[in-house]
Amino acid sequence: MAENPPVDTEQWLHVYEQMYKIRAFENATNELYLGAKMPGLAHLYSGEEAVAVGVCEALNRDDYITSTHRGHGHCLAKGAAVDRMFAELLGKEAGYCRGKGGSMHIADQETGNLGANAIVGGSAGIATGAALSIKMRKSGQVAVCFFGDGALGQGLFYEVANMAALWKLPVIYVVEHNLYGEYTHHTETAAGDVLTRAAGFGLHAVEVDGQDVKAVMAATAELVARARRGDGPSVLLCHTYRFHGHHVGDINRAYYRSPEEEAEWKAERDPLSLLADWLTENNVEQQVIDQLEATVTGDVQAAVDFALNAPYPSPDEVTSHVFA
């Protein structure tokens, strides 16, 4: 087997770093919850890292994304800093939203992140409107709307997808199909199929293995090029799986999905292992990977400490930012 050119493995090492950062972030989030140090709940992205990272690596910094209740991965993949992320999760002033948003509402206009959204499917309009804005301002950007398979139940998506197709808007709807919405399997909640639905609304649609970051990135790159060319919107259907429960408190899951299923995905379909294996096959030394992981883990730990020690916003802030 021919050696990969060094530039290639470097790129994929960066991709691996991004994915590992998300994994480490989510593990730390879970710890914060278990240690009763985080207010409220969080929906962990572990297992789905290849989707967020694969998509965002194909975007520019000024391209837009909208995110979901399971949004940490999207935010980080688009460039958010771990320390301000944790600060937000803990409701601290240093957080991306000064503690006002929390886990489900992280927004960061500097990296094009128009915000996570706790209304399932609620950001479909925002992403499509951003795409209309791009077209009207002729800015050449692209808008990506991440959402789960459960959001396919929301009528809003079909309303805006139709307009995106009519007006050839540069928006990509990324369906993170992880088989479940909360505690219910998708076969109980969705008839027909996603690709045909997309076609019915005049949207170009592509299906991809959501655990294979390289496939996700390649597919996204094509859809982004399409969108920038003015060829209109598309759907990227990513098959994936969440390794944890619906949220950090969802511990006993056997009534809706089997431990065997979980074990199999974790053993065979972990997007991190898949990329790590490919890297070692392509002559990246294990030590390099270990070093990278150690660095990221250290960064994440430092960020947690930063957030834990950061001050809460002044109580007076409660009435600020109601109006711009």
Place this chain on the structure above:
Amino acid sequence: MAENPPVDTEQWLHVYEQMYKIRAFENATNELYLGAKMPGLAHLYSGEEAVAVGVCEALNRDDYITSTHRGHGHCLAKGAAVDRMFAELLGKEAGYCRGKGGSMHIADQETGNLGANAIVGGSAGIATGAALSIKMRKSGQVAVCFFGDGALGQGLFYEVANMAALWKLPVIYVVEHNLYGEYTHHTETAAGDVLTRAAGFGLHAVEVDGQDVKAVMAATAELVARARRGDGPSVLLCHTYRFHGHHVGDINRAYYRSPEEEAEWKAERDPLSLLADWLTENNVEQQVIDQLEATVTGDVQAAVDFALNAPYPSPDEVTSHVFA
């Protein structure tokens, strides 16, 4: 050409009578408006008679329908009486809703009519819920949801169509595709295509010439049989055209559709002429048709007179029927 068996032409004469009744009703409605005798507006069904009649002739009296702002045709085809219809249009106590509903809200539970609806697409949930009720009560009925092509823009439809498919509900969604929603051509408002959309949500779908009442009735009969068998929901896409404006006040239409287009549909695609021609070709004497038309015209005129002379509800009724 072989003679049709007499029973057949009699059936189609009845169908013609139903269609002619709607046409005469709508003409009289227009007159009432022009004569300033009707409060508010009305959306005339003329030109689309084959859809309502073709569908309803394939239904039983206790099957359900839901109707739209352009609903007179559905109500009459399902069995409503012209006198109580006009009384409702004029806001009289003898009306189907004691004058409280008016043109856009005629409901008549005795003929299975769950009501016209002035919210575009607003009855999709009701019809689907009726179908769930049918299934739960094991009553063997069918629910038909009439709506226009414009209603394809409403997300609600996709939400309930999905559930209808998941739960194999006995509901038929009849799309009255008359090319326009108000003053806008469908190509400006709908991407993709209806049949593919239906397939995307797991719905069986059939397309039919909505000006050909025999085709509509045959197609409906199959979908009804399917539904009663427990084989689930379907979409019936009917291509049709409204001969009048969006509502009675929409007189100058040239800015959104050409007089030539209108003239062509009226000359070539009038569902009444098409059936009348077929009847005469099949040896029904013109005189029989003329006689039928005269009788219906007389009935409609009598019904108008009845409604004009009928009393308004007592002003005290304004506070009754808020709660059951």
Place this chain on the structure above:
Amino acid sequence: MSSPNPTISHSVAAPGVRQLTFGQAINEAIAEEMRRDPLIFVVGEDVAEAGTPFKVLLGLVDEFGPERIIDSPISEAGIAGIGVGAAMTGMRPIVDIMFGDFTTLVMDQMVNQAAKIHYMSGGKLKVPMVLRTTMGASRRSAAQHSQSLHAWLSHVPGLKVAIPATPYDAKGLMKAAIRDENPVVIYEDKLSYPIKGPVPEEDYIIPLGVAEVKRTGEDITLVATSSMVYVALSAAEKLAEIGISAEVVDPRTTAPLDAETLIASAKKTSRVIVIDEGYQEYGVTGEMASVIADGAFYWLDAPVKRMGAMHVPIPFSPALEDRTIPTAEQVVEMAKMLCGRN
């Protein structure tokens, strides 16, 4: 200022009666009604095996099966509409909307359809459905999962709206809602689910439109809804310590509103605070305050005061969220001011 021994209503404390949580009371009400009437069913997101994220419906699917406890897609508008249609055609649906914040999605089906169908049809059709949903902040759930939006549907003719505070009221009002021939919306406070209280085993209903005096008093009336009843009761305790006798009146339903009981209490005490967890502006407190200020005008010694959620989207940070909802301390301060005790 007199301070007699307060009477506390049987829905707050009744010796010798079985104790259930608020959530159990809801569950029991639905189960008992479903046993009685095979036409009742539940539809909603994660209502079956999961028993809702709040676990309130746990066990129902075991008894009644997935045909009557139906897991739906994440389609709030759709299930509300399906509820309306099912109700119009002989069934008695209970539609479950997980968070009250998502009632934003069912407004058309509830307001333009459910609320109006009986009237628009001249009394021929009816919509006997229940919409269950939640309200209440203080769970660190941020702005889209913390609202108390019950004012909206209370505004709409054709709908009835219940907001139970105690397990006792929850069971009785839920049963009344299920048996009503009209669309009824019930808002359950999420933080109330674990609260325990006496709930008789026997069948009982609490008629919609009847307020309850949760504690009698002489000096000031605290009109309080849902979880604010506890805030008011706790404030009343503290006020008793300083010799102010507070009456706590729980309207229990916003629509119909038992104006008579509210006004009678106001006439008796001549001072009123209305406390509700919804946003104060254009909300529930405005209606109740103006009904009272009108009806008891010549009896009032002080303006009717209102306390609702602060007029901000509910923030996530505990440092901020806790400032947004009325507290017993704030009620005490306000009451002292009205009673001329500051």
Place this chain on the structure above:
Amino acid sequence: MSSPNPTISHSVAAPGVRQLTFGQAINEAIAEEMRRDPLIFVVGEDVAEAGTPFKVLLGLVDEFGPERIIDSPISEAGIAGIGVGAAMTGMRPIVDIMFGDFTTLVMDQMVNQAAKIHYMSGGKLKVPMVLRTTMGASRRSAAQHSQSLHAWLSHVPGLKVAIPATPYDAKGLMKAAIRDENPVVIYEDKLSYPIKGPVPEEDYIIPLGVAEVKRTGEDITLVATSSMVYVALSAAEKLAEIGISAEVVDPRTTAPLDAETLIASAKKTSRVIVIDEGYQEYGVTGEMASVIADGAFYWLDAPVKRMGAMHVPIPFSPALEDRTIPTAEQVVEMAKMLCGRN
């Protein structure tokens, strides 16, 4: 009771100024702003060639083209959401919702998204959009096309809400709404479109949150919104004939509410009726009445009275519909009663 010569505000009558209809004033405001700022666009159903069913936007597409006056599918939730996203990313959308009754469909996008994004993002993102819609009954349009639902969005922190009564106010408030950095909702009364009034040609704005005394008086205050301003002015005329001098105050925006001006007028006259076309229960009148009853408590000689739409779905029949909306005669009767003249 004194009856001085009433002053009538310049927005009701101003000699020598050009007269425009309410509809023309809206059209002109939008056109002028669109000329000034290329980032403004309009999206809605039948807004382009048709100029809306009310013909209010007629001509705009000719000047600005279909790229800036965009005909949409019948997707109210969708266009509201697209408006939010466009506003967040540098555009200034005006979203047109044909009938206020259809705001039922945009509640999630307006309430959970538009209203909260600035706050939830800690002040980083903003949503400078306008949602135009209509209100008002009396058109024989029946229950689903006759509602005045402005109380709902007025209830929500993060939104501003304007309800202009006159052409003058319509132009000035629309311009203020378009230039505001926040989501602003404007309710236009459908029957007001043909009403004429003075509208200056020059550029002016009316700040959101500033009430106007439409007529000065001494004996009673009529707080009235939107078309009810005309009802109140006409009642004031009739009252003047019998020696009762009525002041008419138009809040012009429900959110923010100019409580100060309302309370000041109440203190001056000591009697108040609040008149609004929305449903009375849990609506706009409750908020304004309780703000006034609180703020002017020690000045009031009579309870603050409220007049809203009758608590019924608006019926179609003219014999019934006309009973549902407050009339000048009813206002006169109520005012006479409050002034002890019955």
